[in-house]
Amino acid sequence: MRPSSWRQFVAILRKDIVMELRTFEMLTSMTLYTLLTMVIYQIAFTAAGGGLDVRLVTPGLIWVAFVFTSMLGLNRSFVHEKDQGVIEAILLSPIDRPVIFLAKAAGNLLFLTIVEAVTIPVFVFLFVLSRGGLGGPAWMLVVALFGASVGMAGVGTLLATISVNTKGRDFILALMFMPLMYPLLTAAVQATSIAILGGVDAVPAFWRWMAWVGGYDAIMVLAAYGLYEFVIGA
Amino acid sequence: MAHATSDTPALQVEGLTRQFGLRRGLDEVSFEVPQGAFLSIFGPNGAGKTTLLRVLTTLLPPSKGTAKVNGLDVQADAVELRAMIGFISHNPLLYPDLTAEENLRFFADMYGVPDPEARIRELLVDVELDHRRLDVVRTFSRGMLQRLSIARALLHHPKVIFLDEPYSGLDPHAMDILDNLIAQVRAEHTFVMVSHDLDKGLELCSHALILANGKVVSVQPASEIDHDLFSATYRSTVGSGVS
Numbered sequence: 001m002r003p004s005s006w007r008q009f010v011a012i013l014r015k016d017i018v019m020e021l022r023t024f025e026m027l028t029s030m031t032l033y034t035l036l037t038m039v040i041y042q043i044a045f046t047a048a049g050g051g052l053d054v055r056l057v058t059p060g061l062i063w064v065a066f067v068f069t070s071m072l073g074l075n076r077s078f079v080h081e082k083d084q085g086v087i088e089a090i091l092l093s094p095i096d097r098p099v100i101f102l103a104k105a106a107g108n109l110l111f112l113t114i115v116e117a118v119t120i121p122v123f124v125f126l127f128v129l130s131r132g133g134l135g136g137p138a139w140m141l142v143v144a145l146f147g148a149s150v151g152m153a154g155v156g157t158l159l160a161t162i163s164v165n166t167k168g169r170d171f172i173l174a175l176m177f178m179p180l181m182y183p184l185l186t187a188a189v190q191a192t193s194i195a196i197l198g199g200v201d202a203v204p205a206f207w208r209w210m211a212w213v214g215g216y217d218a219i220m221v222l223a224a225y226g227l228y229e230f231v232i233g234a
Numbered sequence: 235m236a237h238a239t240s241d242t243p244a245l246q247v248e249g250l251t252r253q254f255g256l257r258r259g260l261d262e263v264s265f266e267v268p269q270g271a272f273l274s275i276f277g278p279n280g281a282g283k284t285t286l287l288r289v290l291t292t293l294l295p296p297s298k299g300t301a302k303v304n305g306l307d308v309q310a311d312a313v314e315l316r317a318m319i320g321f322i323s324h325n326p327l328l329y330p331d332l333t334a335e336e337n338l339r340f341f342a343d344m345y346g347v348p349d350p351e352a353r354i355r356e357l358l359v360d361v362e363l364d365h366r367r368l369d370v371v372r373t374f375s376r377g378m379l380q381r382l383s384i385a386r387a388l389l390h391h392p393k394v395i396f397l398d399e400p401y402s403g404l405d406p407h408a409m410d411i412l413d414n415l416i417a418q419v420r421a422e423h424t425f426v427m428v429s430h431d432l433d434k435g436l437e438l439c440s441h442a443l444i445l446a447n448g449k450v451v452s453v454q455p456a457s458e459i460d461h462d463l464f465s466a467t468y469r470s471t472v473g474s475g476v477s
Contacts, residue, residue, distance in 0.1 A: 002313065003346020011343030019331050022370075080329060089327035089386070092291055093344035094317040233295075 005099045012090075012103035017110070019080060026076050026111055030069045034119040037065040042126050055135075058127045059192035063185055065119070066145075067152070067177075070112050074156040075173055077108055078164040091232070101157060101228040105221070108160075109153035116145050128196055135198020140206050144195055147213040148188035154221035155180050161231050180220070187212035242305040244269040244394060244424035245290065249299035252285050252448075259285040261448040262299070267441050269304070272425040274435035276468050277445035283428040284398060286445065290426065291321055291396055303394055304424075317345065320392030324402035326383035330372035334363055334382050337371060338389060345390035357385040360418075362411060377408030384415055395419075397427040401434060432468055436461065446471045 020026055041061055045054050081087035090100065120141070128134055134141070156177060163172040191209040194202050245267040252260040260282045267273045277283050288294040289301055292312040301308045306315040321327075328337045335354060342350035358364040361381040366374070371382065380400070387395060401409055416425070416438065429435040436442060442459060444451040444467060451471055452464070 002317065003344065007343050007346060011340050015329070015332065015336075015340050018336065019329065022331050080331070084328065084330060085323075085325045086327050086329055088293065088323075089321070089341065090344065091293060092316055092319070092321050093341065094313045094346075095344060096313070 002094055005096060008093075008095050008099050009103045009106075012100065013106050013110075016077075016104070016107040020111065026073050027114060029076075030073050030111065030115045031118055033072055034065045034069045034115060035122065037061075037068075038119070038122060038126060045127070054127050054131050055196055056193075058123070058196055059189045061127070062120075062123055062145075062192060063148075063189050065123075066112070066116065066149075067181060067185065069115060070108075070149075070152050070156060071170075071173060071177060073108060073111050073115075074160040074177075075163075075170055077104060077157065077160050082164050087232075097229040097232050098225045100232060101161075101225055104161075105153050105157040105224075108157050109149055112149050112153055113146065116149065120145065134196060136195045136202050136206065138195075140195035140202075141192065143210060144188060144191040144206075144213070147191070147210055147217065148184055151184045151213065151217040151220055152181065154217065154224050155184075158224035158227065158231060161228070184213065184216045184220075187216065242269065243267060243302075244271055244304055245273065245426065246302040246305075247290075247299070248301075250286075250289065250296050250301050251298040252282075252289055252294060253297040258448050260289065260296075263445075263448070263450055264299075265443060265450060265453045267424070267426075269424055270421070271440045272420070272438055273427070273441045273443060274439035275426065275428045275443045275445060276430070276432060276435060276471075277451075278471060281445040281471075282448040283445055285448070287396055287398055287426070287428055291319055292316055317390065318393045320387035320390070320395040321398070322380075322383055322387045322395065322400045323398040324380075324400065326371075326379040326386075328371050328379065328382060328386065331370055333368050333370050334358065334374075335367040337382065338385060341386050342389050347390050350389075353389060354385075357388060360415065361385045375405075376403050377405045377411075380404055380408055381411055384412065388415075388419065392423070394424045394426065397425065397429075399428060399430065401429070401431060432465060436464070444468055444471055 045052065078087070081090065124134070159173055159176045163169040163176065166172045187209045191206055191213060194206045194209065243266045248264050250260050250263040251258060263286065275283050275286065285294065289296050289308060290303055292308050292315055295309055303315055304318060308315060332340065338354045338357065339350060342354060347353050358367050361384055363378060363381055366378065371379065374382065400412060404412065427435060427438065436459070440456050441454065442456060442464065443453040452467055
């Protein structure tokens with residue numbers, strides 16, 4: 001009898017969470033990196049004086065921080081499996097390879113979401129609330145962040161699987177990640193801008209960009225799901 | 235999917251070739267082993283032993299030829315086949331930051347083991363690690379890791395057990411435990427063991443196979459093996475090295 005894919009999915013996800021809660025390696029480094037980025041921006045904006053409307057550049061700053069912090073996490077997402085050879089034991093079990101992808105991507109999305117939940121209030125406080133406040137409703141910011149994070153976690157998990165077996169995996173992941181993320185980041189930055197700046201027809205414009213994000217997520221995550229069998233077996 | 239009967243060979247390999255670029259890791263390998271056998275595979279470094287094991291355990295697809303384990307093709311029936319094989323390597327294949335129990339629980343879920351708690355308790359007692367079940371694996375000695383690795387491989391009651399240098403780096407006590415565990419489950423399982431230890435391999439095996447340069451040099455039932463002649467063939471094979 002074949003084991004349940006759901007049970008396997010939950011086992012991999014639970015294992016990743018338990019191991020992270022035991023060491024806090026990934027969450028600590030991702031959160032510290034994002035907070036450090038914010039501190040540096042704050043110093044730079046203070047030095048620039050009051051003439052600059054910081055809210056105009058905040059969407060870009062948010063996504064610079066989250067793209068690089070997600071790469072920190074993605075680089076570590078297969079380290080335990082690779083370093084101890086456990087990936088072989090998983091591949092020897094009767095698991096459909098895409099289940100590994102879904103569980104790993106869900107773990108990466110969870111960790112990225114936790115980092116965003118911790119750091120976005122600080123971002124908003126430092127760069128938005130103290131400089132005129134949110135122009136759009138707060139839910140827009142949440143939807144934009146979560147929508148783009150799904151795509152980053154999905155594509156990033158596929159690329160982390162490819163790069164983990166290569167020499168210089170950090171470099172290889174960055175090399176593949178950036179071009180593939182470009183369309184998603186274009187839409188994510190636009191949607192985040194609308195959430196922060198608001199304006200006339202903000203909601204329809206926001207959804208136009210989120211449709212782009214949703215389309216990217218659907219296409220890329222499905223492509224990653226389909227390719228995973230080949231990628232992880234290579 | 236083919237269903238195994240008692241007449242179905244445990245291993246049925248025909249013209250198996252595995253190409254790595256221009257190099258052939260396995261070159262037209264053919265042999266059969268009946269169910270319940272203990273096959274020891276010998277050969278020098280680079281002979282293709284590990285490649286053969288990886289193909290038989292579905293980790294590597296063959297470039298040419300066929301390989302069946304208990305009647306299941308390593309490519310066409312890979313998922314079904316994985317459910318009936320166990321793998322013990324010199325590398326324990328365990329998460330160091332999880333406890334012994336958490337590691338076994340994880341793999342029990344991977345294999346869909348029914349009543350996993352009872353099975354895990356039973357195996358931890360068998361491998362004499364019950365008292366360390368809540369300790370993280372990072373704190374285990376090499377012998378303890380290997381014993382836990384044996385428990386991992388036996389969790390799902392596999393029919394065929396593959397062993398890749400399982401005695402490597404074990405202390406005498408751990409070797410005794412591994413011997414006892416193999417003896418306990420010997421009757422109900424087929425074993426395939428890769429080893430450099432000729433004496434140990436011949437002591438355990440019902441069939442012996444020598445590989446060199448990816449080709450089968452000799453495959454014989456243990457009952458037909460002249461120990462001295464086999465040793466001489468093995469040593470001359472090892473001495474000849476690999477291309």
